[in-house]
Amino acid sequence: xxxxxxxxxxxxxxxxxxxxxxxxxxxxxxxxxxxxxxxxxxxxxxxxxxxxxxxxxxxxxxxxxxxxxxxxxxxxxxxxxxxxxxxxxxxxxxxxxxxxxxxxxxxxxxxxxxxxxxxxxxxxxxxxxxxxxxxxxxxxxxxxxxxxxxxxxxxxxxxxxxxxxxxxxxxxxxxxxxxxxxxxxxxxxxxxxxxxxxxxxxxxxxxxxxxxxxxxxxxxxxxxxxxxxxxxxxxxxxxxxxxxxx
Numbered sequence: 715x716x717x718x719x720x721x722x723x724x725x726x727x728x729x730x731x732x733x734x735x736x737x738x739x740x741x742x743x744x745x746x747x748x749x750x751x752x753x754x755x756x757x758x759x760x761x762x763x764x765x766x767x768x769x770x771x772x773x774x775x776x777x778x779x780x781x782x783x784x785x786x787x788x789x790x791x792x793x794x795x796x797x798x799x800x801x802x803x804x805x806x807x808x809x810x811x812x813x814x815x816x817x818x819x820x821x822x823x824x825x826x827x828x829x830x831x832x833x834x835x836x837x838x839x840x841x842x843x844x845x846x847x848x849x850x851x852x853x854x855x856x857x858x859x860x861x862x863x864x865x866x867x868x869x870x871x872x873x874x875x876x877x878x879x880x881x882x883x884x885x886x887x888x889x890x891x892x893x894x895x896x897x898x899x900x901x902x903x904x905x906x907x908x909x910x911x912x913x914x915x916x917x918x919x920x921x922x923x924x925x926x927x928x929x930x931x932x933x934x935x936x937x938x939x940x941x942x943x944x945x946x947x948x949x950x951x952x953x954x955x956x957x958x959x960x
Contacts, residue, residue, distance in 0.1 A: 715876030716839050724753045732802035734793040735760035735786065735810040739772050745806070746773040757802060759783050759793045760810075786810050790818035797826050831863035834957070835871055844875050846948045850957025858900045861950065865904055868948050869916045882908065883927035883946035884920025885956065889938060891921065897952035904950070917942050924949075 715723075731754040736742050742765075748754045756778035758765050769776055781796070783789035789810055796802045805826075807815055819825050820832065834851030837844055848868045853860055865882060872880040884901035891902045901920030908918025919942035925932035930944030938944075951957035 728755045729804050730755050730802045731804045732757050732793045732796050733806045735789045736808035737764045738809045741808040742768045742773050746776040759789050786814040790815050794818045833864045833867045835868050854954045869913050877947050880916045880947045881942040882918045882948040883922045884950045886921035889922050889926050
């Protein structure tokens with residue numbers, strides 16, 4: 715699947731979207747555009763006075779449902795409750811601070827975290843197909859157990875977006891196992907777990923340097939061959955620094 719195909723799919727259904735404090739021009743205009751294209755039905759959560767002022771200024775005629783919230787904590791709590799109650803299926807951050815929103819998402823009793831590890835995935839299009847990069851935004855220095863969860867999360871997302879059998883490259887600085895470099899050891903363990911089908915229907919290879927993961931020519935130059943080599947759909951980064959820079 716790619717973005718054009720995803721657009722066609724989204725036009726067949728409207729996703730109830732909860733926007734948390736869309737009290738800035740960009741958030742309001744993005745919501746209006748998505749609504750007018752038929753992708754979403756919006757519920758704004760925040761200060762009705764500020765949200766309405768923005769609508770009057772930049773989005774005349776756009777009339778989303780609005781829920782009043784006193785402050786950031788209140789907006790985050792009410793937005794998450796709308797998701798929990800089934801009034802929303804997707805969540806979008808407006809001008810609320812990321813820590814405030816994540817605190818509500820991760821709350822042990824009232825949050826919406828589906829598993830033990832919440833991870834970030836960048837979805838981008840390359841050569842007409844979706845590709846995936848993780849984790850560049852959530853876990854600074856993931857343990858092996860957290861990397862297992864990160865990999866599991868991204869594989870499930872990739873399948874949802876049409877990649878039936880994701881080819882996963884677990885990245886490191888080199889493509890051989892070096893016991894002094896923990897990222898190479900973790901990558902080798904995850905690759906073996908993939909061989910044993912512990913992530914379901916996917917192919918996992920690692921450790922791989924970036925060039926070996928995305929360039930067949932570079933991989934073959936180093937004598938590397940395989941179903942993932944040079945053609946990865948998913949890049950799993952060793953830490954947040956690597957993922958964020960990418």
